[in-house]
Amino acid sequence: MSLLITDECINCDVCEPECPNGAISQGAEIYEIAPNLCTECVGHYDTPQCVEVCPVDCIILDPENPETKDELMEKYHLIND
Template sequence: MALLITKKCINCDMCEPECPNEAISMGDHIYEINSDKCTECVGHYETPTCQKVCPIPNTIVKDPAHVETEEQLWDKFVLMHHADKI
């Protein structure tokens, strides 16, 4: 399941540089997460780094519109970072 940045976002710039998949970018008003690139940090870290560094609790949450299994997140990670070795 990809993550979602809610309207609680204060644009503190903490999450964007921490995303190992470059899935976070500035939207019209707040940061947004590209669900095609978000793996919830599977393949990189134990927990999503964006959630760890966000100073506002419950601002970055699971996106119910993009439900994915752990296996699907791993597959996405492999395709993004190791496609040349497949």
């Protein structure tokens, strides 16, 4: 699954620079994650870096975008090759 930032986001700016795929950007009110770019850091790190640095734990699995680890790895290759 790609990740999703909930409305509990406090716009602290720490997640955006941590994303190796450039999937995180400032939205109208809170940061947003582009599902077509989010690989949950598969291919880069063992754990999603945005989740690691988020001080309010507002980044969750996106129920609208279910993906297996294999699908995330395939997306990683499409983005980075």
